[in-house]
Amino acid sequence: MRRIKTAASGALVALGFALAAGSALGHGDVQPQPVKTDGLKPLGAEWVAENPYKGDAHAIQIGASGFNQNCARCHGLEMISGGLAPDLRYLPQGKEGDEYFVERMRHGAVINGVTKMPVFEGLISQEGLWAIRSYIESKHEE
Numbered sequence: 651m652r653r654i655k656t657a658a659s660g661a662l663v664a665l666g667f668a669l670a671a672g673s674a675l676g677h678g679d680v681q682p683q684p685v686k687t688d689g690l691k692p693l694g695a696e697w698v699a700e701n702p703y704k705g706d707a708h709a710i711q712i713g714a715s716g717f718n719q720n721c722a723r724c725h726g727l728e729m730i731s732g733g734l735a736p737d738l739r740y741l742p743q744g745k746e747g748d749e750y751f752v753e754r755m756r757h758g759a760v761i762n763g764v765t766k767m768p769v770f771e772g773l774i775s776q777e778g779l780w781a782i783r784s785y786i787e788s789k790h791e792e
């Protein structure tokens with residue numbers, strides 16, 4: 651009995667995923683905007699553990715535009731959240747914040763089988779994502 655129940659709930663979760671993906675697509679919501687990373691040091695395919703562009707003015711500028719096109723609709727323009735998603739000005743600085751960041755970029759946020767935040771790994775280059783992280787850190791508040 652237990653087994654069957656587990657299988658059934660697994661199927662429900664899968665259905666939830668499909669529905670969430672379907673409705674997001676329906677709103678044209680998951681269309682990622684490419685981030686142009688000319689002038690940034692190339693990083694390759696493996697994730698680096700810490701932001702290689704921290705404090706870099708050029709990266710921050712690229713990241714601001716990348717953020718506004720890909721993240722602001724949930725996290726707020728200029729990173730001031732209207733409450734739909736966490737206010738990223740309070741994301742920790744340095745390595746701790748970098749870890750949160752990579753975790754979210756790779757796994758998104760799925761809550762009770764509903765995708766609240768899409769996965770960005772593979773949609774935006776690692777260079778583009780660290781540029782966005784640089785922008786986020788430049789706006790950090792305690």
Ligand code: HEC
Nearest residue numbers: 720721724725734735736750751754759766767768770782
């Ligand atoms: C469709 C809405 C949506 C989009 C688009 C989105 N996010 Fe999120 N994000 C969320 C939600 C909702 C959460 C909170 C999930 C939770 O409660 O665990 C979150 C959480 C996060 C967190 C963790 C914050 C914390 O305090 O734990 C980070 C970092 C983050 N997002 C970065 C980004 C970045 C960078 C982008 C753009 C590349 C982005 N998000 C795009 C909805 C979104």
